[in-house]
Amino acid sequence: MISLGALGGALEQGLVYAVMALGVYLTFRVLNFPDLTVDGSFPLGAAVAAKLICSGVDPVLATAVAPVLGFVAGATTGVLNTKLKISGLLAGILTMTALYSVNLRVMGRANIPLLRSPTILTTLRGLGIPGSIAALLLFLSCAVAIKLVLDAFLRTEFGLALRATGDNEVMIRSLGVNTDSMKIVGLGLSNALVALSGAMVAQYQGFADIGMGIGMVVAGLASVIIGGAIFAPTSIGLATFGAVAGSVVYRFAVFFALRLGFAPTDLKIVTAALVVIALSGPAIRRASLGMERRRAAGHGKAEASSENVLARNH
Template sequence: MSLFALLGALEQGLVYGIMVLGVYLTFRILDFPDLTVDGSLPLGAAVSAVAITHGMNPYLSLVLAMGAGFVAGMITGLLNTKLKILHLLASILTMTALYSINIRIMDGPNVSLLGVDTVLDTMMGLGLPGYYASPVLFAIFAAVVGVAIVWFLYTELGQTMLATGDNIQMITSQGVDTDKVIIYGVGLSNALVALSGALIAQNQGAADVNMGVGTIVAGLASVIVGETVFGCRSIPRAVFAAIAGSVVYRVAIALALGLKVGSFSFTPSDLNLITAVLVVLALTMPKLKKRFARC
């Protein structure tokens, strides 16, 4: 793998790592399977791109994107808790609706950001070349978000969220309104996913309505790979594992796509197949370790 390919995988791993943290909150903390992320990632991209093209500061557009993602997540939570729709179906309904909403926001299937200022211009203004500016900036964003999540999970609300995902009957018996916890938790998760989408759009120079396809699969794969490789015995370690898992996942994808055996080689269309194989390996690796340890 070349240096540029490695930097590209690192860049992708870090920026998508913010999305993985959002998936971690619903998947591991709340025990809430949420497919809204496939719609909230392009939602964040669409909101940020449209805001920037209308003259808004690119950093302020990130806040606006997070707000939109939070609302999308809250809608999924409301459908589940108040209308008693199964969480999986509730998230699918929101994701489906977001496809049309994103097209409405962009007034079309995509929006170009060529020729406008983005968050990357700040780093490049410091003299860093483009291929170093993106990884450095996204590393800063991922680190800040990761520290914020660790802090949040040690607060009273964060601990309540952990208890809700661990044993909802027990925490309900303590007088906690678990409906609000789920609504806020899913909202926060999708706010992070939307932030990731906004950063991806600014990095790629465009927002597209289809850029969220497969987001949940990549997110779950990164969480599982991270937990398998780095462990999750404490909250800080689990948060680090989620971000690191995203990087490992993207590097593994880059290595697989660059693999050639004779006349055979992988193509971008094989991405879902590679992801499925990685998830299977990550899930079976702990069992294999135990089995070999007994021998």
């Protein structure tokens, strides 16, 4: 029997990771930039928040600092790519790798437990919100608020220019937009969301760990892809809703995969396979179409030559 509590846990996780998925949506879908900084900026947010909380800083303030540093991390990738002309993928990998050292420096060790520390969740309980729904309430309102703000932002003059940078750089540059700045700001905002998500996850699960970012970008991408597949978004609002819902569906899928007996360590290959299948769909469809066409053409040729033989026999 699956307990309601366990399902609630999957929902909470889906919502808290949805903030990260919205960040991934911003780079992968809006900016059309495959940003791997995420694997480093997610634990960066966790590390900063955990360290600050352990140093006696108010958890709300500690959580608010995380996205600022996440922005810096993302903007670094942006500068590497646009100003130093390093390819987008490599720029992200470089920042991610450097962040591993940064995160260890921030934490001072590989793991900071937060089980007995105040967190944003204990702050909510202090306000009289029952502990059983505190996390759900916080993460739901956070994901929804960020989704709505992101929607509004993407419809501003600045947001239009950002979207156009991902769609058609030549055009938007001819309309006077500095596409380098757009990419730097877009990557910064994306990683700010990712780091915020990391900070909240650390407080939710009760620790920050140096390895908690591994595979995060793939998980975020899986959420965005699942959301896109379910909602076939025709508008910004639907697309961001898809990212949030996709994150929830993804966490439920993980939950059930574990129930089916998958080892937690196997989940990354399952997620990777999921993303491969989703991304390769169009290519496989094209390839199989091409094969059919070739087969049809070959068939036609064979018929033609047999006709020739017949003609000669005549």
